[in-house]
Amino acid sequence: MTPRLFWALLISLVFAGCMATRMSPYAPAEKTTDAAPERLYAAAEGVLLDRGFLIAERNPEAGTLKTEQRTLIGDEVFRSEFRYSISVETRGGKLKMVMSCSRGDKSAPESCGDDRPEKLVLEQERLVEAILAEASAELPPADADGGAAVTDGAAD
Secondary structure, three states: OOHHHHHHHHHHHHHHHHHOOOEEEOOOEEEEOOOOHHHHHHHHHHHHHHOOOOEEEEEOOOOEEEEOOEEEEOOOOOOOEEEEEEEEEEEOOEEEEEEEEEEOOOOOOEEOOOEEEHHHHHHHHHHHHHHHHHHHOOOOOEOOOOOEOOOOOOOO
């Protein structure tokens, strides 16, 4: 093997290794909040829909949501695919989010185990932050009819 070929192979392997999907340790999110259960559920559903998730299962009485499965292409070199869905519980002043994950061929999926692609771990963090912010957002004061008062910002 010539030195030139050796270096070309080495650089190719390093480049391919850098392109591989970065995996991160995963833990379901569980946060406590003072938001009313109905507001927390509505916030979770709204944030998921705003982010393009399709809801597969809804149960407002139980405070649970589950999304349709999505696919993440891990990298172009190895063509790894990850399929994931999100389950949300909004009971007892707590928000719990669990992201199920599988990888490999659709005909023989393999669990992601205790790790998830870093992109999915970060996505879960952003979703939880957005849901909590939405649930704790101040509502406008109610008018005499019980609806939200609408103002144009001008002093009366």
